[in-house]
Every structure is written in C-alpha cells, then in structure tokens.
Amino acid sequence: MMNMTPIVKQLLIINIIVFIGAQLVPVSYEYLAMFFPENPNFKIWQPITHMFMHGKLEYGGIMHITFNMFALYSFGSALEHFWGGKKFLFFYISCGLGSALLHTAVNYYFFQDTMNTLIANGFNKVEILQLLNQGKIDTRWQDLVSVTQFDGFTNAYIGTIVGASGAIYGLLTAFAFMFPNAELALMFIPIPIKAKYFVPGILAVDLFLGFKGGSLFGSGGTGIAHFAHIGGAITGFLMMLYWKKNQFNNNRWN
Numbered sequence: 001m002m003n004m005t006p007i008v009k010q011l012l013i014i015n016i017i018v019f020i021g022a023q024l025v026p027v028s029y030e031y032l033a034m035f036f037p038e039n040p041n042f043k044i045w046q047p048i049t050h051m052f053m054h055g056k057l058e059y060g061g062i063m064h065i066t067f068n069m070f071a072l073y074s075f076g077s078a079l080e081h082f083w084g085g086k087k088f089l090f091f092y093i094s095c096g097l098g099s100a101l102l103h104t105a106v107n108y109y110f111f112q113d114t115m116n117t118l119i120a121n122g123f124n125k126v127e128i129l130q131l132l133n134q135g136k137i138d139t140r141w142q143d144l145v146s147v148t149q150f151d152g153f154t155n156a157y158i159g160t161i162v163g164a165s166g167a168i169y170g171l172l173t174a175f176a177f178m179f180p181n182a183e184l185a186l187m188f189i190p191i192p193i194k195a196k197y198f199v200p201g202i203l204a205v206d207l208f209l210g211f212k213g214g215s216l217f218g219s220g221g222t223g224i225a226h227f228a229h230i231g232g233a234i235t236g237f238l239m240m241l242y243w244k245k246n247q248f249n250n251n252r253w254n
Contacts, residue, residue: 005080006072007089012069015164018052019065029053033160034100036107040133051096053162068164075171082178091174091239092167098235099166103228107159110152114145132157137184164229170236177240203233 004012022028034050035042054068055061080088119125119143131138132154142150175182180196193201206226 003077005077005085005088007080007092008072008076008113011072011076011092011164012221015052015054015065015069015072019061020055023057023061029056029160029162035160036111036157037104038111038129038244039157047097047100048093050100050160051093051164051167054164055162064163068168071168071171072164075168075175077192079171079174079178091170091236094239095165095170095232095235096164099169099225099228099230099232100161102231102234103161103166103225106227107152107156111156114141114149114153117144117149138214151177161225162230163168163225165225166232169203169232170230170239171234173236174200174240175199177237199233203230206230 002005018032022032030041032046032049032053034046054065076092080092083091096173115128116126118128118141123138123141128138135158137154141153145153174198176195180194182195183192184195184198206229209226
C-alpha cells in the first residue's frame with residue numbers, strides 16, 4: 001500500500017477538523033455549506049468551503065466522511081506521487097469547483113422551469129421567494145407541476161451541498177485515466193474490477209440515479225448530489241485530456 005503523501009495528509013486533517021468542528025458548532029452549516037445562488041444564505045466562499053464539510057452525524061455524516069477520506073487516501077496518494085503536491089492540489093480543488101458548477105446548473109434548470117410555470121399561472125416571483133425563504137410553500141403550486149418537478153424546485157432553492165465527493169470523483173476519473181488496468185476492490189464491491197470499467201460504471205449509476213432521484217446506498221430521497229459527482233468527474237476528465245494533449249509542451253506544469 002502506498003504511503004500517504006503530504007497534500008493528501010493535510011487535506012485529510014483539514015476535513016476531519018472541519019467535520020468535528022461542524023458537529024460542535026452546527027450553525028457552521030449555514031455559512032460553509034453551499035446554498036443555491038438565489039438563496040440569501042449563499043455566500044461567495046461556499047463553492048470552496050462546501051468541499052471540506054460533510055453531513056451531520058444524524059444524517060450519516062460518519063459514513064459520508066469515512067468513504068470520502070478513504071478514497072482520498074487510496075487514489076489521491078497515488079496521483080500526488082506522480083504529479084507532485086502543487087499539481088495534485090490544483091486538480092483536486094478544480095474538480096470540487098467543477099462539481100459545484102454542474103450541480104448548480106442542474107438545480108437552476110429545475111428551479112427556473114417550475115418558476116416559469118408558476119409565473120405563467122399568475123404567481124409573483126417575489127412572493128414565491130418570500131415564502132420559500134420562510135420555509136413555506138403554497139399548496140396550489142403542487143397542482144401545476146409534477147411531484148418530481150416540485151421536489152426539484154424546492155430542493156434546489158432550500159437544499160445545500162456538502163462534501164468532498166465531487167473532488168473525489170475527479171480523482172477516481174484521473175486514476176482510471178492513468179491506470180486503466182488497475183484492479184479496484186472497494187468496500188461494496190466483493191470482486192476486483194479494472195478501473196477502466198469500474199469508474200464509467202459507477203458514473204453511469206450516478207447519472208441514472210441523478211435523473212431518477214434515488215440513492216446508490218439506499219432508498220430514494222437521501223439527498224445525494226449525483227450531478228455534483230458527475231461534475232467532478234467531467235472536470236477531471238477534461239483536465240486529464242488537456243494535460244495529455246500538452247504533455248510534451250515545454251511549458252508544462254511538472
């Protein structure tokens with residue numbers, strides 16, 4: 001097993017410290033988790049801080065951070081060993097930002113689609129937002145859209161995202177890109193599977209569940225941000241393609 005590399009070690013320490021601190025000071029979720037940009041609780045630093053936060057204990061926070069940190073150690077150390085600390089950290093943060101970007105874009109689509117329907121039926125946008133900010137809804141909204149649309153609308157505005165999962169999916173993608181024939185045997189996979197099959201497979205499941213609204217680890221409605229996973233993976237894949245294309249450039253980042 002590869003020794004833990006310096007940046008991976010520091011990221012592990014930061015994530016664990018922030019996780020413990022957030023449990024002791026729950027109000028930190030209101031400032032460091034990432035809100036929808038139209039929500040008044042959104043702050044400009046949240047696209048960065050959310051990737052160092054993880055779920056609350058009562059919502060499976062221990063499993064959330066354990067899985068992410070295990071993956072960070074397992075795949076991150078291998079990548080940092082070959083890239084060096086600066087390039088690895090740049091890649092990690094970029095994938096986290098990419099995951100937040102796609103998640104927000106998908107949420108904006110669901111939110112705006114339903115908002116347009118409500119406005120077309122005589123509702124006022126300012127009044128709609130006022131109700132949502134109070135944690136309330138107008139039950140008449142549910143008569144105008146499907147259950148899926150309504151859930152997407154309210155969850156987009158009120159919900160938050162936390163966790164390093166988007167950045168981790170970027171690392172998974174990079175690992176499969178660099179070591180396609182490496183065999184992976186993770187906690188929930190009883191037999192080794194080559195990375196070039198495992199990573200596309202898990203992404204396909206995430207994409208399916210993202211549209212279906214379910215969870216890879218349980219019943220639906222668990223609040224897993226599947227499109228954030230996809231966003232991190234896409235960002236990682238595009239960066240790997242760019243670096244591969246420019247690997248012989250004299251100005252490459254070693």
